[in-house]
Amino acid sequence: MSFYEIFKKDELNDGEMKMKKINGHEYMIAQVGDNYYASDNRCPHMGGNLSNGKLDGNVVTCPRHHSQFDITDGHVIRWTDWSGIKLSLSKVLKSPRNLKTYDLMLDGDTIMIDLE
Template sequence: LQVSLKGTDIILVRANGNYYAAENHCPHSGGDISLGKLDGTTLTCPFHGSKFDLIDGRVIRWTDWTSIKASSTRLFHPIHPLTTYPVKIQGNSILVKI
């Protein structure tokens, strides 16, 4: 589910019976990460294959550009985790702390 809270685009995901919220932009290239593949709590960016854990945003695998000859250095961003947000269930509401 994609939502905008306080001007921040986030995704809300249910995985393994829990809810997780994260910024809806891949830290590698800014792409729409909600289009990615979800496997448990691992979210894979659909554009360059970077993988992130939705529990804490840690990088599981960063894009490997070593086999690609790129003419632009903007493709080689430093490794950054996915920004995640705490989620709390209160009654029938899902609360996300931004």
């Protein structure tokens, strides 16, 4: 395991998401209640900045095309808010992919991310 310090606990509030860049890669860290979650910051649909999206419980909504993912395990809830032919074409061109998530560890008041 390769844990990196990402934030102090007091840098996040319940229901908040923040982006942290490590080695050129963007990670999104979210706090829901007493739990912390980590994922890629870029939406696998069209690369939207998830930390600028909306967090509703464990569901993050991308600000670009409103794709939704469960931040606990990254599974797709909604690939896009498009409908009809536009939705069908989007699934053919770029099939739904889960959001990559990462393990976190608390070390005192420090949130650590496992990048291995």
